Amino acid sequence: MTLPDKATLIIGASGGIGQALAQQLAEQGESLVLCGRNQTALAHLKANLAAQEKHTILVADLTSVAGREAIVLAVSNAPIDTIINLAGTNQLSAFKKQTHESIETTIHTNLTAIMLLIHDLIPLLETRSSSTLVNVGSTLGAIGLPGYVTYCTSKFALRGFSEALSRELADTAINVKYFAPRTTETSINSARANAMNMELGNKADSTQYVANELIRFLATEKESCHLGWPEKLFVKINSVLPSAVSKHLKTQLPIVRKYIG
Template identity: 45%
Template sequence: MTQSKLAVVTGASGGIGAAIARQLSNAGWRCLLLGRNEEKLSLLRHQLGPQHEYLAIDLAQPQSHRKVVLHALTMGGVALLVNCAGGNKVRAFSDMSPEDIQQQLVLNLHVPMLLTQSFLVQLSQSSGTVINVGSAFGYIGFPYQSIYCASKFGLRGFSEALSRELDGRVNVKYFAPRATDTSLNDDDMRSLNKELGNNVDSPERVAKEFMQLLNSRKRRWVVGFPEKAFVRINGLLPELVDSAIIKQLKTITRCIRGQFNTKESSS
């Protein structure tokens, strides 16, 4: 009996990563689940079944990628790499510490780049696919998310350039969810999304759209409307988006600064 294909999913202990793993399992993929929370990974693996495996690992640490690559080899080699792990800290740029900046850039950009490079041999042998999970903020710069936007813009540029470089030998795609109801969106962002009337998706809805991208010939996928339109407008006429966001700046600042000051005063 032919063994089903292997997907390596980073950030599998989080909302979108776990939802993607469930969708892949339902579609017949085996998963190697990666994340830092062993309890959540173990529970997810139990839910998905014994054909799946997990590694509780910090991918920002040296030698972690080699360990993952070797583990994938014992499972037959990877055919799909899903770079879903990420982090966000919603703050004014002036309030970000150097450590905060470095941490976001490493997790959101440096780790996916190095892990992709580490898996290129396996992916080339399987004519596999890399899907980098970014954000609509990888297309649209947004106040108080300067570092997150920088990392996701970078991830999008990396995906696009590598897709053209490999030219189908390995398929490289960029997946851009909009606001999603996960732990990555803390009280700051939930309050802001509510105030601005933004649409917020469930991880399950996002994972279903992920599968549409995986099963298509597309190299880019933005989730939801009007975000898709906003992305196109921002690419063609960024001044229009400047004006629209700046009109909301007082509301954005009040929500973000208000939440931040409340936390600081109570700590």
């Protein structure tokens, strides 16, 4: 596989945010490596990008050993300077109703697989003059919500992993960043989740807006970024006065229980 001399690797490129991000970066002249599990979806995405000849498809499953090895090999074949982890899964459910398999899948997809991949990439990236790793989390990585216990757990841990790794690598040329959107208009949200958010009055951002904000974040020296108002305010309040947030969320429980059973 021939890769461009300089590129951004988007893991989870065929998802909603991934597609919007790829389109905006391509329009800015970036060369992209589009990574995901569905070759047809990736091919369709590439065919609709500006200067499609500059972009490469990488069919790889982040959650598998073979998939992670393929990603590491791709990075080793070219000086990819930016890696953006967008892969993730979500499920609206009462925790007691989740199966062991769904819990394990969520934690593995949203956290463990990403950690294992980055662990294997670090020795390679340490040989580069500079590189940036971006882990895309969620507002729910800072605020625990009923109905999303396992998802929140995975994103809380991803945020902690990104923060700790950023500090551990602070004296290297590897820059680790964490980006946390609020609810976004993508297929990761079920019809039930969308209906619940509408009844609760929770706003959702477009994928184009989130992609644009992610690109802006990449251009800064900030280590982390949270999107959305009042979500950003709730993140700050939850860090210093969680009881106030708990009190507010308790008033919403009757609505939440309608959708999680």
